[in-house]
Amino acid sequence: MLNEVLTAINDFMYTYPLLLLLVGADIYFTIRTRFVQVRLLKNSIQVIGEKAQEENGKKQVSSFQALMISTASRVGTGNIAGIATAIAVGGPGSVFWMWLMALLGGASAFIESTLAQIYKVRDGEEFRGGPSYYMEKALKKRWLGILFSILLIICFAYGFNGLQSFNMSSALAYYIPNYSDSIFPVVVGFLLALATAFVIFGGVHRIGFISSIIVPIMAGCYLLMGLVTIILNITDMPHVFALIFKNAFDFQAIFGGLAGSAVVIGIKRGLFSNEAGMGSAPNASASASVSHPAKQGLVQVLSVFIDTLLICSATAMMLLLSGVEGVPGTLDGIPFVQKAISANVGNWGIHFITFSIFAFAFSSLIGNYYYAESNILFIKNNKILLFVFRITCLLAVFFGAQADFSVIWNIADITMGCMATVNIIAILLLGNIAIKVLKDYEKQLKSGKDPEFHAKKVGIENTDCWND
Numbered sequence: 001m002l003n004e005v006l007t008a009i010n011d012f013m014y015t016y017p018l019l020l021l022l023v024g025a026d027i028y029f030t031i032r033t034r035f036v037q038v039r040l041l042k043n044s045i046q047v048i049g050e051k052a053q054e055e056n057g058k059k060q061v062s063s064f065q066a067l068m069i070s071t072a073s074r075v076g077t078g079n080i081a082g083i084a085t086a087i088a089v090g091g092p093g094s095v096f097w098m099w100l101m102a103l104l105g106g107a108s109a110f111i112e113s114t115l116a117q118i119y120k121v122r123d124g125e126e127f128r129g130g131p132s133y134y135m136e137k138a139l140k141k142r143w144l145g146i147l148f149s150i151l152l153i154i155c156f157a158y159g160f161n162g163l164q165s166f167n168m169s170s171a172l173a174y175y176i177p178n179y180s181d182s183i184f185p186v187v188v189g190f191l192l193a194l195a196t197a198f199v200i201f202g203g204v205h206r207i208g209f210i211s212s213i214i215v216p217i218m219a220g221c222y223l224l225m226g227l228v229t230i231i232l233n234i235t236d237m238p239h240v241f242a243l244i245f246k247n248a249f250d251f252q253a254i255f256g257g258l259a260g261s262a263v264v265i266g267i268k269r270g271l272f273s274n275e276a277g278m279g280s281a282p283n284a285s286a287s288a289s290v291s292h293p294a295k296q297g298l299v300q301v302l303s304v305f306i307d308t309l310l311i312c313s314a315t316a317m318m319l320l321l322s323g324v325e326g327v328p329g330t331l332d333g334i335p336f337v338q339k340a341i342s343a344n345v346g347n348w349g350i351h352f353i354t355f356s357i358f359a360f361a362f363s364s365l366i367g368n369y370y371y372a373e374s375n376i377l378f379i380k381n382n383k384i385l386l387f388v389f390r391i392t393c394l395l396a397v398f399f400g401a402q403a404d405f406s407v408i409w410n411i412a413d414i415t416m417g418c419m420a421t422v423n424i425i426a427i428l429l430l431g432n433i434a435i436k437v438l439k440d441y442e443k444q445l446k447s448g449k450d451p452e453f454h455a456k457k458v459g460i461e462n463t464d465c466w467n468d
Contacts, residue, residue, distance in 0.1 A: 006410035013417040022108075025277050025424050029107035032435055037106025037301045043445070044298040050290070066288035067299050068215045079307065080356060083315040084336040088326025092240070093247030095316045102308035105276030106301040112427050114297030114434040116282030117290065118455070121464045123377065129286025130371070131279040131423045132378040137462045138430050144422065148279065149375035151419040156280070157372035157393050159412020162400030164361040164368070165192055169401035171357045174350065189401030192362075193394045199366050200373070200390055218359040219311060225352060226314030229344045233321040240320045276304050278416070279423030283371040292451040293466075294441035297434070318344060369393055433460060 030037070048064045086094040112131065119137045120129030132145035132152075169188045176184055230237065275281050281303065285296045315337065319326070322340035341349030376389050427434075440458050444451035455466035 003410060006414065010410060010413045010417075013414065018417050018420060021421065021424050022277050023101070023104070025428060026101070026104035026108050028428070029111050029431060030104050032431065033107050033110065033438060035107070036110050036298075036438060037103065037304075040298055040442075041301070044302045047290070047295045047299050048302065050295075063288050063290055063296060063299050066284050066296065067303055079311045079360065080315055080337050080353070083312050084319060084326060084340075087316065087319055088336055091247045092243040092320055093245075093249065095244045095313070095320075096248035098308060098312055098316070102276075102304055102312075105308075106304050108277035108424075108427065109275075109281060109300045109304045110294075110297040110438075111431055111434045112277060112279065112282045112423065113285035113300035114293045114437055115427065115430055116286040117288070117293035117296045118433065118437060118460065118463060118466065120286035123381075127287050127289065127465065128283075128374045128377060130283035130374055130378075131426060132375055133286070134282075134430060135422075135426050136378075138433065139426060144426070146379055148419060148422050149378050151415045151422070152279070152283075152375050153372045155412045155415040155419060156368040157389075158396045159415070160368050161365050161393065162396045163412070164365045165189065165397045165400030168192060168358050168361045171354050174354065185402040189398040192365075192401055193398040195362070196365060196369070196397050197390075197394055200369050200393065214359065214363045218356070218363060219306065221352075221359075222356055223310060223314050225341075225345075225349075226317055229318045229321055232344065236321055240317070243320065275307075277424050277427065278420045280371050283374045284367070286374070287370075292437075292441055292444075292453040294438050294451070294453075297438070365397065436460070 048067055050063055083098070086098065115134045115138070116129045116131070119134040120127045121133060132149045135145040135148060136142045169185050169192075172184065172188065176182065281300055285300055288296050288299070290296050319337065319340045322343040324336070324340045324343050326336045338350050338353055341353055345352075372393070373386070373389070376386060436458055437453070437460075440453070441451045453466050455461070455463040460466075
C-alpha cells in the first residue's frame with residue numbers, strides 16, 4: 001500500500017508540476033541567454049582542452065575531469081532502458097522530442113553550473129560547491145541549502161546508488177540459473193562495495209581520474225556499437241529519420257518523447273536523462289579550476305549533449321534499425337534493447353549490453369557519490385561524519401545488489417523531484433547573475449582575451465574564490 005501511494009505521488013509530480021516547471025525554465029533561459037548552448041558550442045569544446053591549474057605543486061581538477069564526473073552521473077543504465085521505454089510507449093517520434101529537450105536543457109545547465117562556479121568555496125587545495133552553496137551565499141538562505149543537501153543525499157547516496165548496484169547485480173541473472181536465490185548477489189555486492197571504497201576514499205582527484213578513464217571508454221564503446229549498427233543498416237537510415245519526424249507530433253509520441261528525453265525508465269526512472277536544471281551536475285562543476293565561471297557553464301552544455309544527443313541517440317538508432325517492435329509492459333527497457341541488439345549483430349550483442357550496464361552503472365555510482373559528499377560537507381565539514389557517511393554509502397551499494405529497492409527507489413524519485421523544484425526556483429531567482437557573468441565572458445572574448453573573472457568588477461559580492 002505504501003508503494004502504491006508513493007507511485008501515485010511520483011506519477012503526479014513528474015507528469016504535471018515538475019515537468020512544466022523544468023521545461024518552462026529551459027525555454028526561459030534559452031531565450032535570456034540567446035541560445036548560448038548553440039552560439040558558444042565551439043568555445044565549450046575549446047575549454048575542455050585547457051590544462052588543469054596547479055596550486056602548491058598539486059594539480060587542481062580540470063574542466064575535462066569535472067565534465068567526466070558530471071557525465072558519469074548523467075550517463076547511467078537509463079540511457080539504455082529509458083530510451084527503450086520511451087520508444088515502446090511513444091513510438092519513433094519520441095526521439096525527436098528527446099533531441100529538442102536536450103537542446104533546450106543546455107541553457108539551464110549553463111546557468112546552474114555557472115552559478116556553482118561563482119559561489120564555490122575552497123576545501124584545502126580543492127574546490128567544492130553546488131546549489132546549496134549558491135542558495136546560502138546568493139539567496140542568503142542557509143536553511144534552504146541544508147534542505148536541498150538532505151534531499152540530494154537521500155536521493156543520490158542511498159536511493160540511486162542502491163539501485164545502480166541492483167542493476168549491475170541483476171544483469172548477471174541472464175548467465176546464472178536461480179541467481180537471486182544463490183550466494184552470488186552477496187559476492188557481487190561485496191566486490192562492488194570494495195571497488196567503490198577504493199574510489200571514494202581516494203578523494204575528488206581519484207574520482208576525477210577514474211571518471212576521466214571509465215567514461216570516455218564506456219561512451220566510446222557504446223557509440224561504436226551504434227555506429228556499427230548504422231553502417232550495417234545504412235540503407236534504412238532515410239526511412240528511420242522519416243519515421244521519427246513523421247511520428248513526432250502524434251500525441252502518444254509526444255508523451256513518450258518527453259519521457260525519453262527527460263527521464264530514465266518511464267517518466268521518472270533514473271533521473272532526467274540530461275539532468276539539466278535538476279541541481280546535481282553543479283556539484284561537479286564547482287570542483288573545476290578555471291579562469292572564468294562561464295567556462296565551466298559552457299562545459300556542462302557539452303555533458304547534456306553527450307548524454308542525450310550521442311548516447312541516447314545511439315540507443316534509439318540500435319532499436320529503430322533492428323526491426324524489433326517494443327511493447328509497453330511486455331517488451332520494453334533492457335529486454336527490448338537485448339532483443340534489438342541480438343537482431344542487429346547476433347547473440348554476442350547481449351554480452352555487450354551486460355558490459356554496458358556494468359560500466360554505465362558503476363560510473364554513475366561514483367559520480368552520484370561525489371555529489372552527495374559535497375553536500376555532506378556543506379551541512380558540516382567534519383572528518384568523522386564524512387567517514388561514517390562513506391561507510392553508509394558502501395552499505396547501500398552492498399545491500400542494493402541483493403534486493404529490489406522498489407520503495408526506496410520511489411522515495412528517491414520523490415526527493416529528487418523536491419530537490420529539482422527547489423533548485424529550479426533558485427536558478428530562476430539568480431539567473432540574472434549568471435547572465436551578467438556570461439556578458440562579461442563574451443565581452444572579453446570579443447576583445448581577444450582569454451577571459452578572467454573578477455567578481456567585484458562585475459558587481460558580484462559574497463564570493464570566496466574570485467576576489468583579487
